[in-house]
Amino acid sequence: MLNISDEIENYPVAPPYGQWNWFEDADMARTYHQWITNGWPKDTHGYPVSYGGETYP
Amino acid sequence: MYIKIEIKQSTWSFRELIFAPLSRFLRQGCVTGFLLISIFLMTACSGTDNSSSSGNASRPLSADQEIRGWMILSDDVDGGLRTIQRAADYDINHLQISHHVIHDLRHVRDPKRLEIAKILTEAAKNAGIQEVAFWDRNLYPLSYYPDEFKTGPDGTINLDDPEFWDWLRNDYREMLDMAPPIEALILTFIETGARVENQYSETMKSDAEKLAAIVNAVAGVVIDEYGMNLYARTFAYDDEEFDWIVGAIDLFEHDEIRLMMKETPHDFFITHPLDVYAGQLARPTIIEFDTAGEYHGHGMVLNTFPEVFLNRFADYLRRDHIVGYVARTDRYGTTQIVDRPAEIHLKALSMYFEDRSTIPDDIYRKFITERYGDRAYPMLRAAFENSLDITLSTFYTLNTNSTNHSKLNHDPYPSSYGRHVSGEWMDPPVTYVQRGVNREFHYWKDIVNTLAPNWAKAGGTQLEEVPWVLEEGWLDQQENMNEEYLQFILTEKEYGVALAMENLKHLEAARPYLSNEDYEDLYHHFNHTLLTIRLHREAAAAYWGFRIYARGSEFRSDYLVSTLDAHWITC
Numbered sequence: 001m002l003n004i005s006d007e008i009e010n011y012p013v014a015p016p017y018g019q020w021n022w023f024e025d026a027d028m029a030r031t032y033h034q035w036i037t038n039g040w041p042k043d044t045h046g047y048p049v050s051y052g053g054e055t056y057p
Numbered sequence: 058m059y060i061k062i063e064i065k066q067s068t069w070s071f072r073e074l075i076f077a078p079l080s081r082f083l084r085q086g087c088v089t090g091f092l093l094i095s096i097f098l099m100t101a102c103s104g105t106d107n108s109s110s111s112g113n114a115s116r117p118l119s120a121d122q123e124i125r126g127w128m129i130l131s132d133d134v135d136g137g138l139r140t141i142q143r144a145a146d147y148d149i150n151h152l153q154i155s156h157h158v159i160h161d162l163r164h165v166r167d168p169k170r171l172e173i174a175k176i177l178t179e180a181a182k183n184a185g186i187q188e189v190a191f192w193d194r195n196l197y198p199l200s201y202y203p204d205e206f207k208t209g210p211d212g213t214i215n216l217d218d219p220e221f222w223d224w225l226r227n228d229y230r231e232m233l234d235m236a237p238p239i240e241a242l243i244l245t246f247i248e249t250g251a252r253v254e255n256q257y258s259e260t261m262k263s264d265a266e267k268l269a270a271i272v273n274a275v276a277g278v279v280i281d282e283y284g285m286n287l288y289a290r291t292f293a294y295d296d297e298e299f300d301w302i303v304g305a306i307d308l309f310e311h312d313e314i315r316l317m318m319k320e321t322p323h324d325f326f327i328t329h330p331l332d333v334y335a336g337q338l339a340r341p342t343i344i345e346f347d348t349a350g351e352y353h354g355h356g357m358v359l360n361t362f363p364e365v366f367l368n369r370f371a372d373y374l375r376r377d378h379i380v381g382y383v384a385r386t387d388r389y390g391t392t393q394i395v396d397r398p399a400e401i402h403l404k405a406l407s408m409y410f411e412d413r414s415t416i417p418d419d420i421y422r423k424f425i426t427e428r429y430g431d432r433a434y435p436m437l438r439a440a441f442e443n444s445l446d447i448t449l450s451t452f453y454t455l456n457t458n459s460t461n462h463s464k465l466n467h468d469p470y471p472s473s474y475g476r477h478v479s480g481e482w483m484d485p486p487v488t489y490v491q492r493g494v495n496r497e498f499h500y501w502k503d504i505v506n507t508l509a510p511n512w513a514k515a516g517g518t519q520l521e522e523v524p525w526v527l528e529e530g531w532l533d534q535q536e537n538m539n540e541e542y543l544q545f546i547l548t549e550k551e552y553g554v555a556l557a558m559e560n561l562k563h564l565e566a567a568r569p570y571l572s573n574e575d576y577e578d579l580y581h582h583f584n585h586t587l588l589t590i591r592l593h594r595e596a597a598a599a600y601w602g603f604r605i606y607a608r609g610s611e612f613r614s615d616y617l618v619s620t621l622d623a624h625w626i627t628c
Contacts, residue, residue: 001595001624008588013581015357018131018392020463022357022585028465029596036603044469047512050536051607056621 005029117240117286118151118188120313124343124381125410126151127403132158132173136393140386141180143395147407151381152181153243155192157389162193162242163201165235178237188286190241195271199251209257216258216267222274229278241286242279243317246272247302265304276311288343290317293334306338316342317383320369321482325351327362327449328456328479328488331369336376344373348384348394348402352477353452355388355463356399358586359560362445363405363424364417370409382406388463398441398582400424429567429575436567440560440583446492447560450553451590454546454597455504456488465593467600474509475519481526492552494545501531507542510604511535538604540617546601547620550594557587598624 005026015022035041042052118124127149129137137158144152154177157170164170174191181189199207199214206214206221214221246253246268253271254264261267272289279285289306293299306316316338321329325347335342346369350360373379384406387393394400401424408415408423421441425434452460454467458477461470480486480500488504489497498504506514514520514532526532560583568576602621605612 001592001599004588004592004595008592011584011588015581015585016355016391016393018355018357018388018390019351020355020357020388020460022589025465025589025592029592032596032599036599040603040607041469044510044512045471045517047515047517050511051604054603054607056603056606 001029002033114185114187115182115189115238115240116187117284120341122150122187123410124151124383125149125407126153126343126381126383128153128155128345128383128385129158129177129387130156130349130385131387131389131391131393132170133387133389133391133393134173134176136387136391137173137177138180140393140395141177141184141186144181144186145184147403150187151190151241151383152177152186152188153190153192153383154178155243159191159236160194161197162191162229162232162236163197165191165232171235175237178239182238188240190243190286190288191236191239192243192245193275194245194249195275196250196253196256201250214251214256216253216256216270217260222270225274226278229275230282233278233283239285241288242275243288243290244272244275245290246305247291263304265301265308268302268305269308269310272305272314273308273310276309276314280311280313286315287311287313288315288317290345292319292322292332294322299334299337303338306340314340315380316340316378317345318342319345320347320373323482324477326458326477326479327353327365327445328453328458330479330482331372335373336378339378341380342378343381343383344370344379346370346382346384346402346406348399348406349386349388349392350399350448351385351388351462352458352460353448353463354589355392356394356397357392357463358448358451358589359440359444359557359582360394360399360448361401361441362448363401363420365445366402366405367409367415367417367420370406371413374410374413382410398444398579400428401441430570432570433567436563437579440563440567443556443560443563447553447556447586447590450492450549450556451586451593454508455490455494455498455549457500457504457508459508465596467596468510469512471513471517471519474505474513475517476522478505478523480505481523490545490549493548496545499531501526501529506532507537507539508546508601536604536608538601538608539612540605540614543598543601543605543617543620546597547594550590550597553590554587554594557583557590561587595624 008026009023036056039053039055040049040051043049125148127140127144129140131137154174158174158177159165159170165174178189202214206218206224208215253267256267258267261270276287279287291302293302318332318335320332322332335344346366348366350356354360370382384403386395394403401420404424405420408420421438422434425437425441429437452458452463456479457473459467459473478500479488486500487497488500511534514534520527564579564583598620602617605617606621
């Protein structure tokens with residue numbers, strides 16, 4: 001997942017941008033990586049998350 | 058009547074010359090001015106050809122004209138001008154300027170927005186587009202209105218105060234006087250801003266009366282004083298809401314008001330059914346299509362599925378009262394679909410409206426051969442036809458949109474598990490997923506109850522919108538993600554990856570027959586598409602796989618760990 005984020009961030013030709021910015025998807029993937037390796041947030045929108053604080057591996 | 062009069066080098070509209078100053082004179086009680094204007098009006102009318110000697114055909118579309126419309130949402134001027142330039146190829150006679158330019162008519166008071174609106178409007182007129190429309194959504198937020206009218210309970214507007222309505226009408230006159238000459242207003246009148254139904258009135262006993270009061274006040278200015286068309290943009294989500302809106306429309310005082318309704322209920326998803334209410338209201342109605350893919354790629358990746366739009370439009374045109382279409386041509390920024398593969402969606406609407414015997418094959422063939430040449434057609438046709446499955450594999454998961462307006466976000470974006478679920482509009486809420494999965498699912502009991510995180514099933518406004526789902530017990534608040542569903546998800550994502558890779562082969566086969574520029578454009582477009590589905594596959598494996606892993610050691614099978622490792626550790 002991080003490799004593909006790298007590929008996106010380093011792709012030589014950017015697509016158009018709109019409400020969706022392609023490069024931000026790579027950021028989102030990195031955010032998931034951080035949450036999964038360091039611990040997923042313990043609540044979301046005010047509700048407890050059943051996998052909050054869990055990590056992998 | 059909208060008369061154009063040429064004076065020297067400038068083209069003036071009837072509204073600029075007559076209505077606006079006349080309304081100002083009348084408001085100021087200037088009888089002399091009124092008489093002078095009246096004399097000028099009679100003189101002008103007696104000696105002017107309504108069709109305009111300049112050849113500029115700007116005038117409101119008449120009741121007997123079909124409506125072939127496009128919509129520009131972006132404030133990117135270059136992109137907007139290019140879109141307008143291409144409109145002639147599609148015989149577009151109606152252009153809506155919205156969202157990032159004029160989303161509410163009050164945006165004419167923003168100098169930057171107004172300047173862009175003027176540029177686009179002038180370009181549209183020069184391009185021969187007959188009717189230019191600005192968007193509006195009223196009521197505006199409560200803070201917009203002077204405190205002196207907020208004398209209802211809890212600071213609500215007192216709708217029984219005649220001075221409020223005088224103020225509102227005058228506000229419209231001021232805004233229209235600031236705007237460049239336009240021929241129509243698109244008024245969304247439900248679920249907007251302060252919501253008129255939440256305001257105070259003793260005399261208006263129903264919400265329908267309040268909604269109609271707003272429309273009638275605006276129509277009194279827009280239609281009666283400025284000679285423009287008014288389109289009421291409306292939608293209904295259930296029978297009760299539909300009856301409520303029918304009640305309001307029955308109270309419209311102007312027969313000239315037309316309707317505009319979206320191609321699908323609520324929002325623009327490929328997996329949604331059509332709007333059952335469009336065509337049931339006895340007024341001329343145009344259908345709003347999102348050809349630019351707000352929720353599935355913005356045309357930034359390969360979005361080429363003309364059959365979706367053809368089939369939907371064909372259904373609507375079999376109904377009563379449907380008089381045309383308006384197609385969204387961008388999703389902000391530089392996402393204009395003209396000159397890009399997704400332009401084929403515009404071709405679909407245009408060709409089918411022109412000739413009801415049109416089939417998808419006609420559209421693929423005409424668009425690809427005209428744009429890329431005869432010899433590249435077979436290979437690009439094959440690639441374009443793969444787009445629907447790639448799009449559904451990327452931006453949707455098991456027939457449920459799993460992005461935030463195309464952005465990767467399986468969590469914490471809640472709408473994928475509530476507001477955007479297509480099953481909300483289906484009875485029974487059942488879907489058949491192809492793309493290697495080949496299985497039927499219940500939208501709520503199977504898909505949402507398994508894919509949704511526990512927090513998304515715990516409550517909140519989104520679930521309040523589907524009370525029957527909770528009453529039926531289709532959702533619990535447990536973590537239900539499991540290995541079987543992970544395999545379904547990854548099977549679908551892999552299917553999309555394979556097609557996106559196949560498309561690069563189709564492109565290479567077409568390369569000898571393409572210009573270098575077209576090849577380069579398509580090469581990067583196809584690679585953007587492939588990288589996007591690859592990232593979605595990895596993120597899906599990591600996110601939903603992690604959720605299973607977090608359930609405990611009994612869920613940590615060899616398959617799960619090897620899947621997580623493959624997509625997580627080594628990649």
